[in-house]
Each structure stands twice: as C-alpha cells, then as structure tokens.
Amino acid sequence: xxxxKILVTRAVFPAVIARLEQHFEVESNQDDExxxxxxxxxxxxxxxxxxxxxxxxxDAAVLAACPSLKICANMAVGYNxxxxxxxxxxxxxxxxAPGVLTETTADFGFALLMAAARxxxxxxxxxxxxxxxxxxxxxxxxxxxxxxxxGILGMGRIGQGVARRGALGFGMxxxxxxxxxxxxxxxxxxxxxxxxxxxxxxxxxxxxxVLPYSHAxxxxxxxxxxxxxxxxxxxxxxxxxxxxxxxxxxxxxxDKRIAAAGLDVFEGEPRVHPDLLSLPNVVxxxxxxxxxxxxxxxxxxxxxxxxxxxxxxxMPLTPLNAAQAAIK
Ligand code: GLV
Numbered sequence: 001x002x003x004x005k006i007l008v009t010r011a012v013f014p015a016v017i018a019r020l021e022q023h024f025e026v027e028s029n030q031d032d033e034x035x036x037x038x039x040x041x042x043x044x045x046x047x048x049x050x051x052x053x054x055x056x057x058x059d060a061a062v063l064a065a066c067p068s069l070k071i072c073a074n075m076a077v078g079y080n081x082x083x084x085x086x087x088x089x090x091x092x093x094x095x096x097a098p099g100v101l102t103e104t105t106a107d108f109g110f111a112l113l114m115a116a117a118r119x120x121x122x123x124x125x126x127x128x129x130x131x132x133x134x135x136x137x138x139x140x141x142x143x144x145x146x147x148x149x150x151g152i153l154g155m156g157r158i159g160q161g162v163a164r165r166g167a168l169g170f171g172m173x174x175x176x177x178x179x180x181x182x183x184x185x186x187x188x189x190x191x192x193x194x195x196x197x198x199x200x201x202x203x204x205x206x207x208x209x210v211l212p213y214s215h216a217x218x219x220x221x222x223x224x225x226x227x228x229x230x231x232x233x234x235x236x237x238x239x240x241x242x243x244x245x246x247x248x249x250x251x252x253x254x255d256k257r258i259a260a261a262g263l264d265v266f267e268g269e270p271r272v273h274p275d276l277l278s279l280p281n282v283v284x285x286x287x288x289x290x291x292x293x294x295x296x297x298x299x300x301x302x303x304x305x306x307x308x309x310x311x312x313x314x315m316p317l318t319p320l321n322a323a324q325a326a327i328k
Contacts, residue, residue, distance in 0.1 A: 002025065003023060003025050004023075004025070004048040004049055005024065005027070005049075006020060006024040006025070006047060006048065006049045006050070006051060006307060007026075007027050007028075007047045007049075007050045007051070008026060008051040009029055009040065009050060009051065009052050009053060010029055010032060010052075010053045010056075011030050011031070011032035013297055013300050014030075015297075016297070016300040020307065023311065024049070027047070040056060040062070041061075044066045045066055048068055048070050048311070049070060049073070049310070050069065050072045050073070051075065051304065052073065052303075053074065053075050053076060054075075054076035054078055054080075055081065057081050057083075058081065058083065058087065058092075059083040060083060060086040063087065063090040063092060064090075069090075070092060070310070071092065071093040071094075071306070071307060071310045071311075071316070071327075072093075072094055072095070073303040073306040073310075074096045074303065075097055075300050075302075076096060076097055076299070077096055077101055077105075078096070078212060078213065078240055079320060080214065082320070088324045090328075092327075092328065093316065093322060093327050094321050095303070095316045095320060096318055097299040097302045097303055098157065098318055099302075099318070100295060100298035100302055101158075101290040101295050101298070102157040102161050103161055104289070104291075104292050105158045105161070105238060105289045105290050106158050106161025107161075108238060108264065108289035108290070108291075109161075109208050109210065109289065112236045112238065113150075113206050113234060113236050116234045116235075116260040116261055116281075116282070117142050117143040117144075117145050117234045117259075117260060118143075118145065119140045119142045119260065119281070121283040122140065122280045123139075125280075143206070143232055143234060143260070145170055145172070145206070146171050146172070147170070148205035149172065149173045149203055149206075150162070150163070150166040150167075150170075150173070150175070150204060150205070150208065151174075151176070151200040151201065151204025151206065151208070152174065152175070152176040152177075152200075152208050152210060153176070153178075153197065153200065153207065153209050153210065153211055154212070154239060155190075155192070155210075156178075156210065158210045159178070160190050160192075162210060163176065163190035164189070164190055164191075167190060174192040175192065175199070175204060176190075176193070176200070177195060177196060178194070197220075197225075201228040202229070202230075204229070204230075207234070208238070209221065209236065209239045209243055210239050211239050212239070212240070217239075217240075219243070219244070219245045219248075220243050221243060222245040223248040223251070223252070226252040227257065229257075229258050231259065232258075232259050233258045233259060234258070234259055235249070235261045236261065237261070237262075237263050237264065238265065238289045241265045241266040241268065241269050242267050245267075246266060246267045246272075246276060247275065249261060250275035251275070253276075253279050254279060256281075259281065260281045260282065261282045262282070262285075263282060263284055263285070264289045265287055266287075269286075270287075302317065302318065305317055306318060306319075
C-alpha cells in the first residue's frame with residue numbers, strides 16, 4: 001500500500017520533514033512561498049492529510065475541493081484558521097498544538113507588559129536616534145509593575161502562566177475574567193481572583209489578553225472597553241488579532257486615554273494598522289510569542305505526532321473535534 005499523502009503548507013524544521021517522510025509521501029513548502037488560496041487548494045486536492053500553521057484557512061470551500069483530506073494538524077495552539085464546524089461536517093479531524101508553548105508564550109506576554117509599561121522600545125529608539133544628551137528626573141518615567149494589579153482576560157494555560165509570573169514573581173494582585181471560573185485549587189495556585197470583565201478593565205493597571213479568537217471575542221476590546229481602563233494602564237495582546245479593535249486602540253493611545261500597549265498580534269496581520277506604526281507608546285512585535293527554537297520544534301513535532309498517530313489508526317494526542325466528527 002502506498003503511504004498517505006501529506007501537504008506541509010509552510011517551511012518547517014528539516015528534521016520534522018525528515019520524520020514525516022518516514023511515514024508519508026510529503027509535499028512541502030520549504031521555500032516558504034506565499035500560496036494563494038487557489039494554490040493551496042491545488043496542492044491539497046489529492047492529499048490525505050495537512051500539516052498547517054495558523055495562516056492557512058481551512059473552510060467548507062477548501063474541504064469541498066479536497067475530498068480525500070482526513071486530518072489537518074495545526075502547528076499552533078490557536079485554531080481560528082479552521083472552520084471546525086465545516087471540518088466536522090466533512091469528517092475531517094482537526095488537531096492543534098497546546099501545552100508545549102505555554103510557558104514560552106507567558107514569558108513573552110510578560111516581556112511585552114514590562115516593555116510597554118517601562119517604555120523600553122520608546123526609550124531605546126530615543127537613545128539610538130542620538131537624542132540622549134542628559135539625565136532627567138522624569139525621563140521615560142513609566143508605570144510600576146511590581147505590586148500593581150494585573151488583569152488577565154482569558155484564563156487558559158497561558159493566562160495561568162502569566163498570572164503565576166505576576167503573582168509569584170512580581171507580587172502583583174491578579175484579577176481575571178474567563179468564560180468559566182477556574183476551580184478553587186487553580187485559583188489558589190495562580191493567586192487570582194475572578195471578577196467581571198468591567199471590573200477587570202476598571203481596576204487593572206496592566207491588562208493582558210490571552211483569550212481565543214471567535215465571533216464572540218471579536219473586538220472584545222473596543223472603544224467602550226478602552227474607555228473603562230485607567231489612563232495609566234497598559235494593554236497587552238498575545239492572543240489573536242481581531243480581539244482588539246486596532247483602530248480604536250490607536251486612537252486611545254494617541255489621545256493618552258490609556259498609557260501604553262504591547263501587541264504581538266494584529267487585525268489582518270501581517271499588515272499592521274498604520275496609526276499604530278507611528279505611535280511611540282506601543283511596542284509592536286511580529287507574532288513571535290512562542291518563538292524560541294525549542295518551543296517551535298516541540299510544536300512542529302506535536303503536529304507531526306498527531307498525523308503519525310492518526311494514520312497508524314490511533315487517536316491523535318490533541319484532537320479538537322474527535323468526539324463530533326464521523327472521521328473519514
Ligand atoms: C500562536 O499564535 C499559536 O496559536 O500557537
């Protein structure tokens with residue numbers, strides 16, 4: 001029997017491609033070309049499985065054009081690029097890559113919080129531009145981080161990681177809001193108190209967004225929510241673009257309605273709202289919160305493990321729709 005055919009949609013570690021090649025006939029995109037949707041479908045048409053990243057949209061139209069597709073393994077914890085309902089209806093299994101990136105991503109969330117609150121990017125640009133000619137008592141004075149109130153919106157694994165860093169490392173008071181409240185043991189571990197979204201926005205000195213993107217979380221932070229925040233507050237988004245209304249955020253930052261922001265994800269990325277690009281009080285990074293080589297390798301290997309398990313007749317490690325889908 002010939003091996004299953006797999007498409008790897010983006011460049012990944014050569015060692016992971018080599019692993020996949022031990023099990024599958026692999027077509028990969030090691031040149032990392034920007035495939036159009038039509039080019040993606042063209043290549044996926046005859047495949048049994050796909051190794052995807054968060055960038056490729058798998059929806060009803062793609063599925064209809066790829067009748068032999070049985071599984072898409074995302075090398076990302078977020079999976080808003082998957083239309084899970086359409087995949088379930090088509091009998092296509094979806095998997096993501098949770099767990100392995102939790103601590104790395106929480107580290108980065110904290111780094112963005114620190115950089116935004118303590119004005120690191122803005123002051124570094126000033127120094128590089130040769131503008132630093134003397135010390136001044138209030139030069140680049142930022143917001144206190146230790147002992148302040150940290151508000152976390154979305155309290156999954158990464159949110160809990162951010163909470164632990166804040167509470168245990170920086171003596172912060174941690175408040176959180178989530179669709180469901182954590183059990184008492186987890187709340188105690190994170191030293192976090194459950195509050196309403198409004199109370200969180202009004203009381204936090206630093207707000208970190210770590211909730212998944214969905215229709216329900218689209219523009220969860222817009223003009224009305226920003227208006228509730230303290231004028232001294234910082235906002236950090238390590239979740240997904242689209243959770244924040246970037247135009248409203250740029251206006252709030254420009255008018256100093258909040259003090260600063262740290263953003264790793266953007267609406268319509270890799271494009272960034274032009275108003276954000278010209279503002280000094282926002283730290284901008286290109287969706288790299290999970291980007292350390294060991295973590296990215298672990299994510300890629302988990303996606304590969306899911307494909308290998310599935311085609312050996314086993315349940316993948318991190319399925320998203322196994323219970324609902326009548327898998328092909
Ligand atoms: C990164 O954004 C991920 O979802 O893994």
